[in-house]
Amino acid sequence: MDARRVPRTVTDPKVRQVGFFAPVAPLDGSPSGPLRPTTPSPPVSGNSLSPVMIPLPRHLSSDNAPLSPLNAGGGDSFLPVGSYNPSEFSSPTATEDFSEDNFSKDTGWILNDNSGKIATSLTPGGADKAAVKQNTHSASGLTPGITDGGPPTEVQKEQAPVSSMPLKEKTTKAERRALQEAQRAAKASATAGGSKKSVAASAVVTSANANPKKVAKAPPQKKDSSSVAASEKRAGDRQTDKDRKKDVPHPRMQFDDEDRVEKAKKRSVVKQTEARNRVELFRHLPQYEHGTRLADLESKFFQLDPVHPAVYKVGLRFLSGDISGGNARCIAMLQAFQESIKDYSTRLEKTLIEKWDLPAKINGYVSFLIECRPLSISMGNAIRFLKTQIAELPLTMSESEAKASLLSDINRFINEKIILADKVIVRHAVTKIRDGDVLLTYGSSSVVEMIFLCAHELGKQFQVVIVDSRPKHEGKMLLRRLVGKGVSCTYTHINAISYIMHEVTRVFLGASSVLSNGTVYSRVGTASVAMVAHQFHVPVLVCCEAYKFHKRVQLDSICFNELGDPDAIARVSGKEDINYLDDWTSSENLQLLNLTYDATPSDYTSMIITEYGMIPPTSVPVIVQEYGGEHLWI
Amino acid sequence: MPDVNSLVNEFLIKLKKRKIEGSKATAKLTAELLRSFISQKRLPHTNQAGALIDAVKAVGEELINANPVELAVGNIVRRVLHIIREEDLSLTTAAVGGLSLSAESDNEDDVDQGDHPALSAAAVAAAARSTLRPPSLQTLLEDMPHSAAVPQTSSSGGDSEGKSKSADKNLMTRKLKHNVIEAVNELIQDISTCHELIAEQAVEHIHQNEVILTLGSSRTVTEFLCAAKEKKRSFRVFVAEGAPRYQGHALAKELAARGLQTTVITDSAVFAMISRVNMVIVGAHAVMANGGVIAPVGLNMVALAAQRHAVPFVVLAGVHKLCPLYPHNPEVLLNELKSPSELLDFGEFSDCLDFGCGSGSPLLHVVNPAFDYVPPNLVSLFITDTGGHNPSYMYRLLTDYYSPDDLVVRRRSTS
Secondary structure, three states: HHHHHHHHHHHHHHHHHHHHHHHOOOOOOOOOOOHHHOEEEEEEEEEOOHHHHHOOHHHEEEEOOOOOOOOOOOOOOOHHHOOHHHHHHOOOOOOOHHHHHHHHHHHHHHHHHOOOOOOOOOOHHHHHHHHHHOOOOOHHHHHHOOOOOOOOOOHHHHHHHHHHHHHOOOOOOOHHHHHHHHHHHHHHHHOHHHHHHHHHHHHHHHHHHOOHHHHHHHOOOHHHHHHHHHHHOOOOHHHHHHHHHHOOOOOOOOOOOOOHHHHHHHHHHOOOOOOOOOHHOOOOOOOOOHHHHHHHHHOOHHHOOOOOOHHHHHHHHHHHHOOOOOHHHHHHHHHHHHHHOOOOOOOOOOOOOOOOHHHHHHHHHHHHHHHOOOOOOOHHHHHHHHHHHHHHOOOOHHHHHHHHHHHHHHHHHHHHHHHHHHHHHHHHHOOOOOOOOEEEEEOOOOHHHHHHHHHOOOOOOOOEEEEEEEOOOOHHHHHHHHOOOOOEEEEHHHHHHHHHHOOOEEEEEEOEEEEEOOOEEEEEOOOHHHHHHHHOOEEEEOOOOOOHEEOOOOOOOOOOOOOOOHHHHOOOOOOOOOOOOOOOOHOOOOOEEOOOOEEEHHOOOOEEEEOEEOHHHOOOHHHHHOOOOOOOOO | OHHHHHHHHHHHHHHHHHOOOOOOHHHHHHHHHHHHHHHHOOOOOOOOOHHHHHHHHHHHHHHHHHOOOOOOHHHHHHHHHHHHHHHHHHHHHHHHHHHOOOOHHHHHHHHHHHHHHHHHHHHHHHHHHHHOOOOOHHHHHHHHHHHOOOOHHHHHOOOOHHHHOOOHHHHHHHEEEEEEEEHHHHHHHHHHHHHHHHOOOHHHHHHOOOOEEEEEEOOOHHHHHHHHHHHOOOOOOEEEOOOOOOHHHHHHHHHHHHHEEEEEEEEHHHHHHHHHHHEEEEHHHHHHOOEEEEEEEEHHHHHHHHHOOOOHHHHHOOOHOOOOOOOOOOOOOOOEEHHHHHHHOOOOOHHOOOHHHHOOOOOOOEEEEEEEEEOOOOOOEEEEEOOEEEEHHHHHHHOOOOOOOHOOOOOOOOO
């Protein structure tokens, strides 16, 4: 982590000096973007945009050494900060594309830095975002002015939408407004003095260059563009403030708010009956009957038009508990979305502008899945990623292209954010296992399992203690798999944790999410295990992919949680004689509470192992800020 | 009446096979066994008390060894030994100073005894210390203010003694046995009613609208909570089910039937819920002299969570659970590993259990301990039938019930 960040901070000042003058020009002969800032107004520079897009990607990225450790190495998750730009993700075709995008992005970034006004007080991520915002803006304003310059072949695809849009004379209200605002903004920036000019110009350069797709984003997101435009009139810093405010996570749906619950009910596909003996303390969370839903949903199979069969299937499997575990659920959901995107068609029109209701469809699917089982935070992040990708598709892109792009985006998300990330985590974590260790884990975490198996394959001599708990007994499955592979295991239940902890040398835990105050949000019981380990001075290592990190903060396990099926508590599997609670619903004084998650305070966590390295819990907000922003997916 | 030896053997086997569950049941049965043992024991004419003590010690050692983890057995054996010593003492003091006894003081003591049997025992203990023991700092200090009271209290042990002041040696023989049996009966009575005495204090500790958490099930806790409910306190209870035996289910059902708002949670959710809990009330298996608690498994976790959230951790324990020993490595030495079948079905993993027989050790171990040790610093309060006590006071409380000579129950090498 540190090692990677150091070069960046060191080179920053350098970049600032070099970049302003001509960071790119000497690199290849092409008339490149950064030369443009001298042009007084954005529209003019916009006219001459096309050459900017030509830079030879390879040279640039290699020459630009200090800037591009940023070089996008395909799926390498060790990518440093700078390469996490959105444009990279939206151009799925080839690596050249990435590096080109990278480059242009970088130039934009340099110039931003130059302008000083924006960049001085910002974290890199913030600045980047600011640039993106401006991009979307001025680019949308620019489009009419662009003449159809003959762009080189490689860029043609991206160029096309930009040029074709004005031709179509598609002046919806939103677009006109965006245009106006952009012009206003341009004027404002023109008056703001030299440095400000350069900002605008750079924004233009980059946007037209790498992010023509952003154009697509501006018109549909009326609110977004207007707010940006408004804030752009103010100082650059302010804009990012606003940006940040917008980043504050939305308040969750509170189920004790009757109006909203009523509304939600009307929309819902799944019939949900309120549980009879609801726990007073958890009124704010959904408490529905579990037994009836599956059957009900199954019977509705042929009536559920709006839900794609693949999504439906996944939803059912979530509901029945067939798929559980953060990664598995996330992947299953994304794959179902892929299926649905494959089958999606805009019906009549050829381009996406005409009838692009995919976001709405996805929203429908998501709410269906939520009804099946509340989303995990990681799934929320994945959905947010997908929506960003959809929003960034250029409207003029043809349907098949758009679909292909989305499919590969999703594939890349699964590969890079989950599968590769796990591999990197395993590589990190295995270094923490020594011969003779006694490793304790709780429940069943896929990453932790991989770590144990990897260490076992490496020939390390260690013992595993699997701590399990009711009602899911996920540890049994893990136990079976580990023992099957020949790992020596000890199995016990969570109450015996204090007894077994004497012998343990390390605790490995999985997590459903890591919140930005360092709280580890995970399977219920994790907090107890971490607490006892802390008491016995045993290090607690939490393994969690960075896509599960979230901006939210939480102090206890009550404000937000998920409630499982209370009947699962009444039944004790394999013990028929414990049947006191069989008719528990008949007594109104008796409630069963089946919590699914709990929040482990950050002081119990010694270390969080992510694909970005091994960090203390205090560094979680840094990761969230630098890598987790909406626009900064790999 | 069946032969006492066969009774002893039967009880030994039960203990060894762990047929008797719960410290209270064990304590009661032990006391009853010792009562019949004493009643059938023929005593020599000289040094009766010594002979009786030796005999009881012999039986007690066997009983303790049969189930060393069930500390209640040892506690009761020590209590009975203590009773014998006290009765003997009171008889001798009565013989010496009996003539000076006045009728009124006798009557006062009778009343006293009816109300506070435990208190009178304490008084006897104090008397015993002052007369028999070589002077220690404590006895010196205690002697000063109470010197006047000594002759008075010394009579309390033998209430019927005043009527037989002029009895001869033979009578004295029967007297000792009779008194001891009386006192043991009292002890049994104490054991069976201890939870009532504890429950009486419930109102002082449970407030309106409180949220109380408990784990597993304990008769004492049930009575305690219900007593508070009967006094029109309305409060809510979270019951952690207490794996692997899930006695919490039964407790929850009973509490709900008595009209308490009860919520069953899994053991793993204890940490999550404890931030909303006002008080943790649990039962114990045994209380050690340092104030540490041997408790049903899982309670150490609960105690730690309670400490983290500054929630009072209250342990209810009858006096028969007070053990005069100091624990050494109690997690291991005073623990018991139960059958793995409580966690895993035998069929489920039978293929794995002997997986690595080639290397000598199987790949799969299952750990299922019965008890947890909760160190004294995690306990906020003990509530016993004599009132509430701090963990740090436990060592002192013990001196009222046990004589220091009996801490190690072992026959003298000569006998």
